[in-house]
Amino acid sequence: MIFWLLEPTEPQLVNGEWRSVYRMNLSKLPTQDDILKSFEAEDSTLSDSEPVARSRARTSPLLISEALGIEEKQRELRALIDDKSTSPDDIENRRSSLMKIVKQWRKKYIKLVPLLEDKIATSSDAESIEKEALHLPSDFSPQERKELGLSDLSHFELKLREGQANAAITGICNCLTHENLLVGFQRKHSRGVKQNTRSHKIINRIRAKRNGYAACYRHARLRLLALSNLGSKDSKRLDGFPELKNDDMYQKNAADVRVLGEGKETDSWIWSYGNLRGLDDGQRKEFLNEVKKVHWFRTRADMMRWVEEVEILEEDFRRLVRAAESMAAFWTSVNASDQEQGPWNPVNVANPSRIGYVVYAQQKAAMYRKMASNAREGLKSAGGEWPREAETVAEYAQRRRPDLSINWENAEGYLMEEEVAE
Numbered sequence: 276m277i278f279w280l281l282e283p284t285e286p287q288l289v290n291g292e293w294r295s296v297y298r299m300n301l302s303k304l305p306t307q308d309d310i311l312k313s314f315e316a317e318d319s320t321l322s323d324s325e326p327v328a329r330s331r332a333r334t335s336p337l338l339i340s341e342a343l344g345i346e347e348k349q350r351e352l353r354a355l356i357d358d359k360s361t362s363p364d365d366i367e368n369r370r371s372s373l374m375k376i377v378k379q380w381r382k383k384y385i386k387l388v389p390l391l392e393d394k395i396a397t398s399s400d401a402e403s404i405e406k407e408a409l410h411l412p413s414d415f416s417p418q419e420r421k422e423l424g425l426s427d428l429s430h431f432e433l434k435l436r437e438g439q440a441n442a443a444i445t446g447i448c449n450c451l452t453h454e455n456l457l458v459g460f461q462r463k464h465s466r467g468v469k470q471n472t473r474s475h476k477i478i479n480r481i482r483a484k485r486n487g488y489a490a491c492y493r494h495a496r497l498r499l500l501a502l503s504n505l506g507s508k509d510s511k512r513l514d515g516f517p518e519l520k521n522d523d524m525y526q527k528n529a530a531d532v533r534v535l536g537e538g539k540e541t542d543s544w545i546w547s548y549g550n551l552r553g554l555d556d557g558q559r560k561e562f563l564n565e566v567k568k569v570h571w572f573r574t575r576a577d578m579m580r581w582v583e584e585v586e587i588l589e590e591d592f593r594r595l596v597r598a599a600e601s602m603a604a605f606w607t608s609v610n611a612s613d614q615e616q617g618p619w620n621p622v623n624v625a626n627p628s629r630i631g632y633v634v635y636a637q638q639k640a641a642m643y644r645k646m647a648s649n650a651r652e653g654l655k656s657a658g659g660e661w662p663r664e665a666e667t668v669a670e671y672a673q674r675r676r677p678d679l680s681i682n683w684e685n686a687e688g689y690l691m692e693e694e695v696a697e
Contacts, residue, residue, distance in 0.1 A: 279568055296572045298546075334387055336431045341380050342409050343439055348373055350490055352405040354483070374404045384410075390423045413498040433502045436495045440516055443492035444545050450485035451526040454478060485524065492519050517544055586672045592654040593661065599647035603640050610636035 279296070286295045352369055355361045385392045391410055401407045412420050412429040413436070420429055461474040496516050505513060523543040546569075610633060662671035 279571060284572070297569060297576065334383075335428050336435065338380070338384055338387060339411065339428060339432045339435050342384075342411055343435060345373070345377060345380060345409060346494070347491065348376070349405045349407070350487065350494075354487060356405070358483075370404050377404060377407060377409075381409075388424060388428070394423065411498075413501040417504055429502055433499065436498050436502065437516075440492050440495040440499070443488045443495065446488035447485055447492070447524055448526070448545060450481055450488065451524060454481045454485065455526060457481060489519060489521075489524060519545075582676060586676070589654070589657075589659045590668060590672075592650055592657075592659060596647050596650045596654070599643045599650060603643035603647060606636050606640035606643065610640065 282296055284296055286293050288294075352366075352373060355369070356366060381395070385395070395410055398408065398410070408414060412425040412432050415423065415425065420426055457474070457478050461471065461478065465471045465474045496513070496518070499516055500513055503513060523545055525543050526546065660671075660675070662668060666674075
């Protein structure tokens with residue numbers, strides 16, 4: 276933890292990607308493409324004396340990966356149909372194109388798993404191609420997978436589904452960040468019906484993309500449950516892949532000012548998400564360490580902000596005292612200058628209509644003097660002080676700021692005592 280203090284808190288551009296100590300580096304999660312590449316690397320280790328096994332090991336992950344891509348196209352087509360903003364001709368063209376892709380893929384799939392041909396032939400046809408079942412291992416029970424010779428493909432699909440879920444969560448996080456930036460820009464710059472309508476269209480497009488990633492994650496999670504031989508009632512036992520609710524798709528807007536009550540909210544689990552089961556021991560330790568680091572930096576930033584809030588509030592009190600004393604001096608000077616003129620002096624009854632001005636000025640001066648006195652007493656009772664002579668407000672705040680350094684020796688001793696007590 277002591278080395279975290281040496282890290283810069285400003286965003287850093289690393290290999291074309293912005294990194295920050297306040298955000299998780301989700302790119303460390305293995306995606307579907309990363310897992311597919313790892314399967315290709317494993318395939319290269321098989322000897323040439325096993326041509327059948329090597330051909331199957333090479334073809335299986337590619338076919339499963341293509342199937343996941345087809346499922347994504349099916350989801351996109353269903354979303355377009357539900358949106359009802361796409362013309363019927365365009366929908367039919369997309370259906371025809373998708374049907375060709377499915378037919379080409381299915382030929383290769385049946386060649387790899389011949390026992391599936393009868394199963395596919397006897398299955399009922401879907402109403403449309405976007406609802407067509409692909410008969411992947413996750414569509415069958417464990418006994419059926421064994422009978423159809425899908426056991427090895429189940430392993431490939433399981434790993435690729437994990438990568439698919441990881442990529443979906445990363446997409447959701449990116450969409451939330453993009454959406455927050457657009458909403459802040461809209462509030463700040465959009466004026467009138469035309470600009471707000473255009474902004475809403477762009478924001479809704481990002482939200483639709485986010486909902487697409489959410490549907491992808493939920494679908495991948497259901498398939499992982501099936502491949503792990505877990506039912507919907509046992510969904511909590513699926514380690515590393517929590518259930519995604521609509522309330523989980525939330526992020527504090529780091530690009531905008533804090534609002535009242537935001538400090539009570541905590542970021543969703545998606546921002547500390549990690550498929551620890553898909554990482555080795557070194558990667559697991561590195562990921563958990565980064566989770567702790569991000570939480571520590573965020574907590575430290577909140578603490579610094581609370582200290583600044585106290586400093587701002589204290590300076591507001593002093594500003595109130597100075598303003599009240601200035602107003603009291605002004606009304607006192609007005610009262611004195613007017614009395615010197617004599618015509619409306621209370622003693623001079625020749626012009627009694629001017630007496631009200633004197634009373635009003637004296638009442639205002641007394642009110643502001645009392646306000647300044649109450650503010651001084653309130654500041655003192657709360658522990659506030661005033662800057663020394665020739666000391667700026669910044670220097671005063673720095674002098675009064677609590678010591679935020681950490682005594683690591685005592686901290687380590689305290690942690691050891693806690694471990695012994697447990």
